[in-house]
Amino acid sequence: MIPSFIADYFSLTKPRVVILLQITAICAVIVHDSLGGTTFEESVETILLVMIGGYLTAGGANAINMWYDRDIDPKMDRTAGRAIPSGRIAPVSALVFGISISILGVIWFYVMTNEVAAFWSAFSILFYVLIYSMWLKRSTPQNIVIGGIAGSTPPVIGWAASVEGLSISDHSLKESLESVIDLGSPMPWFMFTLIFLWTPPHFWALALYRSEEYAKVGVPMLPNVKGPERTIIEMKVYSILLIILSLVAPISFGENEVNEWVYRVLSWTILGLSVWYASTVWRIDISEEPDETGRIASAARSFFVSMIYLALMFVVLVTGSFGQMGTTIGAIIAISIIGRAEFRVSS
Numbered sequence: 001m002i003p004s005f006i007a008d009y010f011s012l013t014k015p016r017v018v019i020l021l022q023i024t025a026i027c028a029v030i031v032h033d034s035l036g037g038t039t040f041e042e043s044v045e046t047i048l049l050v051m052i053g054g055y056l057t058a059g060g061a062n063a064i065n066m067w068y069d070r071d072i073d074p075k076m077d078r079t080a081g082r083a084i085p086s087g088r089i090a091p092v093s094a095l096v097f098g099i100s101i102s103i104l105g106v107i108w109f110y111v112m113t114n115e116v117a118a119f120w121s122a123f124s125i126l127f128y129v130l131i132y133s134m135w136l137k138r139s140t141p142q143n144i145v146i147g148g149i150a151g152s153t154p155p156v157i158g159w160a161a162s163v164e165g166l167s168i169s170d171h172s173l174k175e176s177l178e179s180v181i182d183l184g185s186p187m188p189w190f191m192f193t194l195i196f197l198w199t200p201p202h203f204w205a206l207a208l209y210r211s212e213e214y215a216k217v218g219v220p221m222l223p224n225v226k227g228p229e230r231t232i233i234e235m236k237v238y239s240i241l242l243i244i245l246s247l248v249a250p251i252s253f254g255e256n257e258v259n260e261w262v263y264r265v266l267s268w269t270i271l272g273l274s275v276w277y278a279s280t281v282w283r284i285d286i287s288e289e290p291d292e293t294g295r296i297a298s299a300a301r302s303f304f305v306s307m308i309y310l311a312l313m314f315v316v317l318v319t320g321s322f323g324q325m326g327t328t329i330g331a332i333i334a335i336s337i338i339g340r341a342e343f344r345v346s347s
Contacts, residue, residue, distance in 0.1 A: 008083040012066050012094055013059025013101075021151065022054045024195065025158030027314040028188055032162040034321035035185075035253065049112045050158045056105030057121040061128045061150070063098030067091050068133050072217040113161040115168045119180050120160055124153040138218060141225040148199035155191035159183050190245075190252035191317070197242050198310055201235040201281055205303035208286065209296045228286040239278035246274040253321070262327045266320050269331040270313065276338050277302075277309035305341065312337060 026047050033043040066073070066084055074085035083089040102125050110118035132147030140146075160166055160183055169175040183189075207214075208228055211221035223231045249270040250263045280302040288296050312334050319330030 005088075008088045009097055011083050012063035012089065012097065013055070014062040015059070017062065018055055018058045021058050021154045022051050024191065024314060025050050025054050025154035027318050028155035028158035028191055029162050030318050031187060031321040032159050032185070034318075035187075036162075038162070046113075046162050049108075050161050053105050053108040053112065053117075053121060053161075054154060054157060056101045056108060057125055058105075058154070060098045060100070060102030060105060061125045063094055064102070064125075064129050065098075065133045067095040067098060068129070070094075072219065075217045076213040078213060109157070109161065114163070114166040116163075116166040116180050116183070117157050117160040119168060120153055120157045124150045124157070127153075138220070141220040141222040143220070144203045144222075145200050148196050151199060152192045152195040155195070156183070156188045159185070159188035159191075186252045187317075190249065191314070193245060194242070194313060195310070197238055197245060198306065201238045202303065202306040202310075204231050204235050205281070205284065205299045205306060207231070208284070208299045209290060209294055232281075232284060232286060235281050235284070236278075239274075239281040243271065243274045243278055246270040249317070250320075252317075262320070262324050265327045265331050266316070269316050269327075269334050272338070273309055273312055273316070273334055277305055280305045301345070308337065308341065 029043065029046050029050055032038075033046070038046075066082060069079070070084045070091050073079035073082055079085065084091055084094055106118050106122045106125070109121045128147070128150035132143065132150060136143040136147050163184055166183075167179065169179040204222055207221045208223050208231060211223050214221045215224040222234065247267070250266045280298075284296070284298045284302055286296070286299075288298055290296050316330040316334055319326035319333070
């Protein structure tokens with residue numbers, strides 16, 4: 001059995017959230033290595049490196065976030081039982097722990113992979129802690145939109161870690177920026193944009209009926225500040241943007257050209273997934289009577305479908321990188337899960 005104090009420190013990293021983030025990074029590694037013909041052993045090694053470094057950096061940022069939110073966490077039922085508000089870990093200990101493993105994670109990427117992967121890992125920590133946690137979260141109802149940038153970086157980090165010889169140019173500021181942005185393929189940036197556009201409607205579907213606690217501690221959420229009608233409008237806008245993004249998905253494979261059949265199957269599969277998810281956003285009924293727990297069923301369904309949607313999008317991108325057979329398997333998986341989900345609703 002894990003000693004309780006270790007479990008408490010481990011909880012500061014928000015393990016479930018971090019694992020989900022690292023899955024997107026692992027998908028980026030697999031797609032890169034599949035397209036590039038990397039050996040299985042090399043891919044496994046990169047995945048392990050990314051998992052360790054990614055957990056340290058993302059977990060460290062989460063621990064620092066918990067330290068900063070120590071004033072509001074005790075006032076919310078969802079967070080009152082965390083290690084800091086419950087008194088199991090002193091705030092200063094959580095801060096030192098978070099900073100330490102964050103730095104360790106960046107150093108890990110720098111030594112074990114390359115400078116660009118280390119740069120994006122450091123960027124994600126600083127953006128999440130300084131821009132989101134300490135500034136946006138309590139100052140604007142658009143906090144989750146801009147703050148979503150930090151949560152969109154794992155595929156970029158994973159892809160960068162997979163590319164050999166990446167380094168940051170020191171010739172000029174322009175060349176330095178180009179060296180961290182040019183990863184040799186549009187794919188990691190497609191994945192980044194996918195997560196970025198997915199985050200607001202995913203989170204707001206839950207916030208439509210779960211944002212009261214945030215409001216009482218002074219954290220502005222769109223449904224409380226602008227109202228549910230405005231929230232639904234913005235969710236629909238993002239769902240449309242996801243559909244538009246899906247149209248360029250096959251192009252994101254870059255120089256690795258796919259044949260016409262694969263291109264068409266990928267296009268229709270990804271477009272179908274985006275339309276399916278968008279339909280759940282458009283079916284949210286804010287006039288619906290909440291259940292005994294305050295849950296709005298249509299909003300809750302959109303929230304859960306959003307998680308399935310993102311997972312399936314990454315599955316299809318991964319299987320698509322393996323050519324015609326993989327693309328077919330990805331399409332079958334997507335169609336099967338969509339059909340099963342819709343059957344459950346209709347029945």
